[in-house]
Amino acid sequence: MTKSTSFVLFASGNANKTNEIRNLLDDGLHISDLNEMGFEGELKEEGMTLEENAISKAEQALKIFDVDACFAEDTGLEVEALNGAPGVFSARFAGPENDPTANIQKLLELLDGQSNRNARFRTVIAYLSNTQKVTFEGIVNGKIASVPSGKNGFGYDPVFIPEGYKKTFGELPVSVKDEISHRARAFRKFIEFLKK
16 A cells, blocks of 8 residues: 555454544545445444454455455453453354343453453454455553443443553543554554555
8 A cells, every 4th residue: 555545444343443534634534334335234243353353354344345455353351260252252142133232241250359350452454455464453451440430431441451550441541442452553564554
């Protein structure tokens, strides 16, 4: 991709992720997500790793839409005491409904009585064009709070306390999360790649 390219399709229908990503982007790059392209279905997530899911979603989007390039991401919460779970299954940890409240409840139940609450958020971005397939990773370490706290963010944000902070992502200002999050770290790498 060259500097003159200003449009990239984001292979996601998650408005929360789209908004978070737009906060990270330079003015010169425009993204549209699947909702904005009029896509009403869901891309399949059948991979066993974040990388497999991100690449698969980008490949599916390239086949559906007539675009030169697209990117997809997959994010997972990896909890040390749960051997890396929920990981690639983070969104549907408590069942196929993709219910964040139920996911958090299940996570806290599994960690009840656990002294090791170490965890990390990991994001993998896959960028695909007709000539390239590249992945980028962002990680933020932290721990799981014993109770949810905060209304900012989405998903597991109310129970994830990033390393070096005493508040959850859900309690921290959005501007702070946008600076330190796993997604921000992966996207900074991705944006630098796009600028080349």
